[in-house]
Amino acid sequence: MRWRWVIGAFITIVLAIAFASKSTPKISMFGHTNKSCQCSQDKHMYSGIVEDCCCDYETVDHLNGEVLHPLLQELVKTPFFRYFKVKLWCNCPFWPDDGMCRLRDCSVCECPESEFPESFKKPYHHGLPSDNLMCQEGKPQATVDRTLDSKAFRGWTETDNPWTYDDETDNSEMTYVNLQLNPERYTGYTGASARRIWDAVYSENCPKYPAEELCQEEKILYKLISGLHSSISIHIASGYLLDEATNLWGRNLELMYYRVIRYPYRVKILYFTFLFVLRAVTKAADYLEQAEYDTGNPTEDLKTQSLMRQLLYDPKLQAACPLPFDEAKLWKGQRGPELKRKIQAQFKNISALMDCVGCEKCRLWGKLQVLGLGTVLEILFSVNGEEHSGQTLQLQRNEVIALTNLLNRLSESVKFVHEMGPAAEKLIEGKISSPTKLNNLVQRIWASIAKT
Numbered sequence: 265m266r267w268r269w270v271i272g273a274f275i276t277i278v279l280a281i282a283f284a285s286k287s288t289p290k291i292s293m294f295g296h297t298n299k300s301c302q303c304s305q306d307k308h309m310y311s312g313i314v315e316d317c318c319c320d321y322e323t324v325d326h327l328n329g330e331v332l333h334p335l336l337q338e339l340v341k342t343p344f345f346r347y348f349k350v351k352l353w354c355n356c357p358f359w360p361d362d363g364m365c366r367l368r369d370c371s372v373c374e375c376p377e378s379e380f381p382e383s384f385k386k387p388y389h390h391g392l393p394s395d396n397l398m399c400q401e402g403k404p405q406a407t408v409d410r411t412l413d414s415k416a417f418r419g420w421t422e423t424d425n426p427w428t429y430d431d432e433t434d435n436s437e438m439t440y441v442n443l444q445l446n447p448e449r450y451t452g453y454t455g456a457s458a459r460r461i462w463d464a465v466y467s468e469n470c471p472k473y474p475a476e477e478l479c480q481e482e483k484i485l486y487k488l489i490s491g492l493h494s495s496i497s498i499h500i501a502s503g504y505l506l507d508e509a510t511n512l513w514g515r516n517l518e519l520m521y522y523r524v525i526r527y528p529y530r531v532k533i534l535y536f537t538f539l540f541v542l543r544a545v546t547k548a549a550d551y552l553e554q555a556e557y558d559t560g561n562p563t564e565d566l567k568t569q570s571l572m573r574q575l576l577y578d579p580k581l582q583a584a585c586p587l588p589f590d591e592a593k594l595w596k597g598q599r600g601p602e603l604k605r606k607i608q609a610q611f612k613n614i615s616a617l618m619d620c621v622g623c624e625k626c627r628l629w630g631k632l633q634v635l636g637l638g639t640v641l642e643i644l645f646s647v648n649g650e651e652h653s654g655q656t657l658q659l660q661r662n663e664v665i666a667l668t669n670l671l672n673r674l675s676e677s678v679k680f681v682h683e684m685g686p687a688a689e690k691l692i693e694g695k696i697s698s699p700t701k702l703n704n705l706v707q708r709i710w711a712s713i714a715k716t
Contacts, residue, residue: 310528310531310532310535314532314535314536314539315532315533315536316480316484316487316536316589317535317536317539317540317588317589318539318585318587318588318589318590319539319584319585319588321535323584323585324535324538324539324585324678325678325679325682326584327580327581327584327585328538328675328678328679328682329679329682330580331578331580331581332542332575332581332671332675333675333676333679335571335574335575335578336575336668336671336672336675337672338571339568339571339572339575339668339672340443340444340668340669340672341444342557342564342567342568342571343559343561343564343565343568344557344558344559344564344565344568344665345443345568345665345668345669346442346443346444347440347441347442347443347665348440348441348443348628348632348662348665348666348669349438349439349440349441349661349662350438350439350441350628350631350632351438351439351631352439352441352624352627352628355619356619356620357616357619357620358464358616358617358620359460359620425635425638425639425642425660425663426608426642427608427611427612427615427637427638427639427641427642428611428612428615428634428635428638429612429613429615429616429618429619441628443632443669446625446628447503448496448499448503448625448629448673449499449500449502449503449504449513450500450501450503450504450505450516451623451625451626452505453621453622453623453626457622458622458623458626460620461617461620461621462493464617464620465489465614465617466486466489479599479603480593480594481594481595481603481604481607482603482607484540484594485607485610485611487533487536487537488537488540488637489614490530490533491533491534491535491536491537491538491540491674492537492633492634492637493530494523494524494530494531494533494534494537494677495534495537495633495673495674495677496629496633497519497520497523497524498520498523498524498534498676498677498680498681499673499676499677500516500519500523501515501516501517501519501520501523501524502515502516502520502676502680502684504516504519515684517684517687517688517691518688518691518692520680520681520684520685520688521688521689521691521692522692524681525681525685525688525689526692531681531685534674534677534678534681535678537674538671538674538675538677538678539585539588539589540588540589540640541636541637541640541667541670541671541674542585542588542589542671543587543588543589543591543644544639544640544643544644544667545575545576545667545668545671546576546581546586546588547591547643547644548643548657548659549576549577551657551659552572552576552664553572553573553576553577555572555659555664557569557572591644591645594645595645604645608641611637611638611641614634615631615634615635615638618630618631618634632666632669632670633666633669633670633673635662635663635666636663636666636667636669636670636671637670638663639659639663639664639666639667640667640670642659642663643657643659
């Protein structure tokens with residue numbers, strides 16, 4: 265009789281395992297669930313007004329998906345916005361550079377001079393080269409483009425951004441990088457070196473937050489840096505090396521959940537940072553509309569100008585979110601100028617820390633996005649503590665490239681969180697709940713057998 269109970273219990277356990285595995289959503293290597301019925305894309309994880317901003321989460325998600333993201337994706341692929349001038353080889357001003365990367369994808373591959381077209385070696389040429397360059401080791405996604413196109417600088421000023429550490433007017437040791445061939449994604453840059461960068465950013469340069477004694481301006485600096493941190497984490501998760509042996513890349517929803525989604529505040533400040541940067545772009549609309557996007561390729565240059573105007577004056581954006589952030593409420597009172605100089609010095613220190621990043625590709629995107637934030641601060645706030653009244657806004661070409669690519673990075677992060685956030689939560693819930701339920705069921709069955 266006892267053996268019948270054991271056989272019956274064994275069959276029950278097998279059926280329970282089969283049922284549990286069938287009812288649990290299956291996750292593919294790219295992060296998508298294989299179930300046909302998923303959460304509605306219209307379901308919002310967050311609602312209400314974005315903190316300290318003038319738009320709500322639902323409006324941001326709608327405008328980003330329908331207007332901003334499609335336009336920005338096209339814009340950053342144009343010849344004007346795909347090339348970024350950067351000083352990659354720098355000495356860390358704070359400590360010896362001992363950072364080591366585990367992957368070759370951490371490096372920005374520099375192709376030998378023999379592989380560059382002759383037009384690359386000339387100071388001026390008509391048109392820009394195609395993207396079919398190959399590094400000597402066959403890594404096109406890491407190729408560096410060193411084009412020096414003097415015509416593309418026509419109509420742009422060479423001024424130094426007072427919010428950032430690098431001297432943007434110094435062209436020595438500068439490299440032109442094709443951003444489309446050097447995507448921001450997982451590089452294997454982890455460990456003490458990477459942690460030390462963020463520790464220095466938060467502990468030494470960002471005021472402690474949340475804290476009641478902090479003023480609004482100090483909180484904003486923290487939120488901007490933390491929002492950028494969240495965006496970078498999301499891009500690492502969305503472009504993750506799933507299998508190094510086969511060079512298989514895809515989405516790591518579990519990583520995104522544990523770095524960002526499980527902390528609602530990190531998602532909220534991501535939206536804040538996105539709207540803050542968007543406000544700078546809309547405020548500089550007159551300047552950006554009239555700017556010369558001249559690369560020597562008339563067809564592409566007209567397309568660039570058209571896309572920029574569509575971005576700046578989209579009727580849906582102007583109607584639904586005309587003022588993403590109101591900067592007029594800041595820097596009031598007697599401490600205003602002093603506070604501004606203090607925060608400007610803190611942000612300049614943060615930008616200097618980018619020279620300490622031990623991963624070349626991480627340093628590239630760190631410098632670009634920090635310069636983008638510095639350009640945002642330059643547009644929205646005064647320069648060197650003086651008001652903009654009576655001054656004409658002057659931006660250099662590299663600042664506009666950094667600003668636009670930063671907005672695109674944040675747009676991608678917001679879209680990815682909105683679309684994949686619920687799937688990441690369900691993935692983790694499934695991993696936590698299914699084994700627990702199954703274990704409880706098995707324990708009850710074996711307990712009943714022991715009693716017989």
